[in-house]
Amino acid sequence: MNNDNLKYLFFKAFVPDSTAHYYTNSADKVWIHDSGNVAVLADGVSGSSDPVKSADYIVEILKNFSYEENNTEKIDFLNTSLNEIILKLNKHLIDKAKYENLKLYAVVVIIRKIENVVEFAWVGNPRLYQINPNSYKDDQIKNVIPIESQPIEVIGFNESISPNSQVINLEQNSDSFFILSTDGIDYEKLKKIDVKILNSKKTEKDWKDLGRDIASEKDWAFIVFPYENRLGYIKQEWPYNPFVGKQEEYEHEKKGLSDIADVLFKDKNFDGFKIVGSNPMINKNGKIRRFDGILISPLGIYLLELKNYTGKITMDMDKYLEFSEYMDNNGELHKNKGNNKAKNIIEIINIFADNIKKTAGKICLNNVANNFIKNGLFIFTNSDLNVECIIDQVSRPIPIKYGEVIITKIIDIPEMLKKNFNDSKIKDKNKLTKEEINLLSETLNNAIFEEKTVNNETDFKTIGRFKFDLMSGEDIYQYLKIYKGHYVENKNKKILVKEYKLTTMAKGNEEEERKRLERELSALQDLRNVDGLQNYIDKFYEESYFYVILEDIGGITLVDWLQTKPERIQKIAVLKKLSQILLELHRENIIHRAITPQNIIIKEAGAKGEILPYLTNFELCHLEYLPTIAPENRRSIDIKFQAREVNTPGDIVTTSADVYSFGKIVCYILSEDNSIPFDSYIDLNKFLKKKNAWPDYIKKMGLDESWLDNIKRMLSMDPAERPLGEELVDLVSKIK
Secondary structure (H helix, E strand, O other): OEOOOOOOOOOEEEOOOOOOOHHHHOOEEEEEOOOOOEEEEEEEOOOOOOHHHHHHHHHHHHHHHHHOHHHOOOOOOOOOOHHHHHHHHHHHHHHHHHHHOOOOOEEEEEEEEEOOEEEEEEEOOOEEEEEOOOOOHHHOEEEOOOOOOOOOOOEOOOOOOOOOOEEEEEOOOOOOEEEEEOOOEOHHHHHOOOHHHHHHOOEHHHHHHHHHHHEOOOOOOEEEEOOHHHHEOOOOOOOOOOEEOOOOOOHHHHHHHHHHHHHHHOOHHHOOOEEEOOOOEEOOOOOEEOOOEEEEEOOEEEEEEEEOOOOEEEEEOOOOEEEEEEEOOOOOEEEEEEEOOHHHHHHHHHHHHHHHHHHHHHOOOHHHHHHOOOOEEEEEOOOOOEEEEEEOOEEEEOOEEEOOEEEEEHHHHHHHHHHHHHHHOOOHHHOOOHHHHHHHHHHHHHHHHHHHHOOOOOOEEEEOOEEEEHHHOEEEEOOEEEEEEEEOOEEEEEEEEEEEEOOOOEOOOHHHHHHHHOHHHHHHHHOOOOOOOOOEEEEEEEOOEEEEEEEOOOOEEHHHHHHOOOOHHHHHHHHHHHHHHHHHHHHOOOEOOOOOHHHEEEEEEOOOOEEEEEEOOOOOOEOOOOEOOOHHHHHHOEHHHOOHHHHOOOOOOOOHHHHHHHHHHHHHHHOOOOOOOOOOHHHHHHHHOOOOHHHHHHHHOOOOHHHHHHHHHHOOOOHHHOOOHHHHHHHHHOOO
16 A cells, blocks of 8 residues: 555654654654644643643644544544634643643644645744745844743633634745744744755754754754755645656756746646656757757647846847846846857757657657657746847747747746647647657656667666666666666676666755665665665666665565465564564664565575565665655555654654554564554554454464553554564564
8 A cells, every 4th residue: 555645745843852752751742634734833831730741632632633532523634724723622631631630731833734825823932933045134034923932821721711822824935934943942043043054954963953053942843844845846736746867957947847847737738748857969060968858748849948047138039149138136237148049949959859750769659750840948937037039120029939949938838838739730639648758758768878878689787897687677666676686797696776766856966866865875884784684785876867786685575475374483583583673773763664564575594494584675764864755755655554653744753653664564474364453544443443453353463462552552653652672672572
């Protein structure tokens, strides 16, 4: 059960201690709804009998609202008014306090994103700062709400008087972001941080270090939003990632490509479109030219050239000259004269057309080969630019078509492409299908790479001191393929090659995306002395791909091994060794996040046939010093074995998340039919409503009832209840 309903990372929470101790020791708590669209910040205040319990109960009540636990009403968090949610929180917190004879008070903030609107409601004294990296200095770090040293109001205080919650809508722009915090963050310290440093932070470690630097007390928590859009140009609203291959390296080009994709996604005529990184082409003078991409859509194929001008530009198409003028930040006017850049795309358009037709013919895309019309898009990415074209000595505004090239701004692209298609007289039945678009985009992306590296006689590829079989490739995820291979000089020395596709649409330089992809080799290097893990051997970057070379350990997956009907003593031995591997991971604060039967390999070794489990595939692991995984890669995580917090974008993820997955593995291995008690945490309540649900399932596992609490703790929705480290190893050692 993969994560087909992709949820993007809008809110991202940070706390000082992201180990499991956070859940039991902090009075500043964050809760994020499963959708990723609602976040709650709770701060247990000092007037409470127990501030930590105050915050904990807020989180417990929110969970109950989400899953109808403990006979609590269920709340529709996406449609219920924020004021109403706060009133219900207040009522239930007061009920809890009366039941336990405690004073439970808390500051509460609820923030919700619905489409393009961000609603913000609060009671108490939270902090909300807007960070504007491109504004003048006085506006770069702004208070959005007044700062109060002590909360004037809290929830849980008075049963007869409802708390006065305040609600506002937040205005966003493409360059700014927000930091929502408890009063444990000091505004005066934050103001002293260079905004460029704030804007450059990308990893969990970066943000936690910032929190420690600007904290006024040991307990603090903050939420950064919008988070995912700060890391790259693939937007959270899109239904899929349209970029294929290595894109342009400059920020204005990546932003321009992203803006083009944005306008095309809003028009159903372009469903299925892709933008392929442009391969080098040679013009008639032998000069190599690389353009900004190739747009492949149902309505045609276009060579892309993007320009980021400001001010005013006049393009003389008769003389192939351009005249530009702009005002700098000091009010000084600059005027320039140069060659018309549109000439470059006009000169190369025939070569581009020949390449497309030849490629389409090779892969039998007859529709493309027979109906292709050469087209180019010369695009100005700055919407405020004043542009005119001189054609036949007459000044004309854009958008305009000049020969085979459309000169336009981004906003006009959809209408110009539709007009161009209609003018071409190509019939609707000859529009490119999604299948044709996908095949052509992948072929164009690989064209030059394959000419250089594929030996058509053997279908083997050599990279460094390794050789691998291209026909052995297995698609694991959308972005990853695995091949079998060996050392060039020793065919008996087997390897596995992981091939990752690069899109380079991360903000910053190409190194940022590489860091995301290198998490597996980073983890394996940190764990190089741990038994039960593959050895990392080498890495390579080549064109649009990143290769990781790993030891081929052989063996079979846990799924296949269980089909051989192993003895119970062997199953228990596997679980004991896996618990030891988890212990070593968590000592290094590495969270695998994707422990599934497919990622556990079983191997027999030695003369006695000892059973050795290996935990593999660390490409989705959580490392606080690396940027978060790309959003589309989250589809790869199997929700059946995944803790709630891992599947909740932006939530705090600790080592206890792997314990939940391990608990599912215990059930899977020991149950007589290799089943798990419930498909995902979403289905837990359905399972619990069955009479004798847990006792009956424990019997299926061959365990006595003394093990009931242990399994329930491992699979608890509350990460604080799950056994960790040595305790987990000790529990597993007692399985019989």
